[in-house]
Amino acid sequence: MDTNLPVSPFYLRMLRWCGVAVLLTAVACSSKTLQYPEDHERFIHIDRAVEALREAYQHRDRSAFQDVMLPAESLEQIQAEAAQDFELFQSIQLDFKTERIMIDGENIDVYVHWQGVWKKNPDDAGIRQRGHARLQWIGKQSILLRGVQGDLPFGMKVRQALSDLPAAPQKSLPQ
DSSP: OOOOOOHHHHHHHHHHHHHHHHHHHHHHTTTOOSSSSHHHHHHHHHHHHHHHHEEEEEEEEOHHHHHHOOOHHHHHHHHHHHHHHHHHEEEEEEEEEEEEEEETTTEEEEEEEEEEEEEETOOOOEEEEEEEEEEEEESSSSSSSEEEEOSSSHHHHHHHHHHHHOOOOOOOOOO
């Protein structure tokens, strides 16, 4: 069987053009510039702020936890409950998954799904919880937490105490 078939010049030209097109596409896609660099930079700042909050809580660092928050009465309870967690739990593992970020001027809403494990000692199986929360931030360059809503991971000691309460006795209905 003869494998040295003549190749048409048209076929060779088409093959060359396809090769050039592939090469140009690869070069063009690899050097893509950001269309909105200011917005990209702001998203990076937001991501860092959310991560700083998570890390401060997970490492049980009260000072760093407070540093990412505005000094507001609405956040004092969260700070107090987190401080109780830091005293009770020897180990905290917390993960945040950002579901959505909404920006309106200086106001930023970050919706997160969280899950974590709180352990009183290394041998403890721990408390596993998860939930959804809305973290309300403010700022452009310096981003600080200004409010929270939803099912928060902070205050697990209080949550555990409430779940350990005995159930109220049921009254029997009159017949």
